[in-house]
Amino acid sequence: MNRLPWWMGGILMSGLLLLTFSIFGADRAIGSSTYVPYFAGIIFDLDPEKYTYLKEIKNSGSWEGIMLFGALFGGFITSVFITKSFRISFIPTAWKTYKNNSVVSRLLWSFFAGFIMIIGARLAGGCTSGHFMSGMSQMAISAMIFGGVVMVTLIVTGRLFYNVKGKK
């Protein structure tokens, strides 16, 4: 068995969310988009005293930064030893099926999508982890608004962006 079924993933993720929320764990919510502007601050050597946003995210950005290093490590080890999916690749198989065979097209679209993804997540104050998983688990109204808008936009974009007609 080289992958876990969805229900096992859901149960394990629920356990991890509860551990993180618990006062015996981290006493906070899991999030994974604040680290990006935090890293931008580190990489471009921005003075944290000069930028309001860097001051606001100092704590959550650093916390998520450490978590990210853990996630990279955990993901790498699992992909090499368990799922055996580690390989260098430039273009996903389904992109070839439903979009095109051009590596340049994939890389340009990836760059563009990554750029607006982080701006979107920071405008909303969270991403799939912070809003959808952690926020909805607290039944937060903000998370439900975000989750609804993302679901609808995601499916509309999928319809329009990919060539799904006539392919199984």
Added chain:
Amino acid sequence: MADVVFITEGDSLGARVLQMVESVVDQDHGSVALVFLIGVIFGGIIQYTRVDKFEKIAGFSMLKDTIVPKMLFLAVGLTSIALYFMIEAGGAHYHVKPIVLQGLIIGGVLFGISMAILGKCPGTGPISIAEGRIDVLIGAIGGVLGGLVFTLYYDDFFKPLMGESLGNGILPDLFPGHENMVVLIFGIVVTLIAIFIPKVELFDEADLSQLSDDQRPDKK
């Protein structure tokens, strides 16, 4: 400790990374080791369930794969009930994000579009990079530049665009006196949604070919 303080006060890239570690030490949100471990488990679950794959997230946007919503809804359904009673018992606290209506809607639209195109989100993206996906690494470079632009123009443009917060409301607050019932109904309904979303899957031949026939999920 004097040495460490000296290093973290420096201005090099290494010192700035050490300041990140120091900032986590100064917070009361778990030790650095625990936070790292939370990340390892997070990455392990995402990789082991394969939800970091383009085929899973972009596949969902084309409605050709439903593993991601099934897993997300199940995690939310189970956690919502357990967390509510954990908070009631004093074992956890609320960390509710504010309702910044414009920010949530504009941000949600940008996020939904980019999630369909990239086929990742900020949590699953790094796991893909860890398994060697260069296209996602390029996406991450775009993301860091997005984060840079957001930081630079936060005061003048993005903060006004987000609008004022309408509070940190949660669903049970809207039904005073029936909080426990609302939580149970919410948790059970969300869990049932997870179970009843029809299971469809889009597989990636490039991964499947690494496995022997009896391990291939598409041949079971």
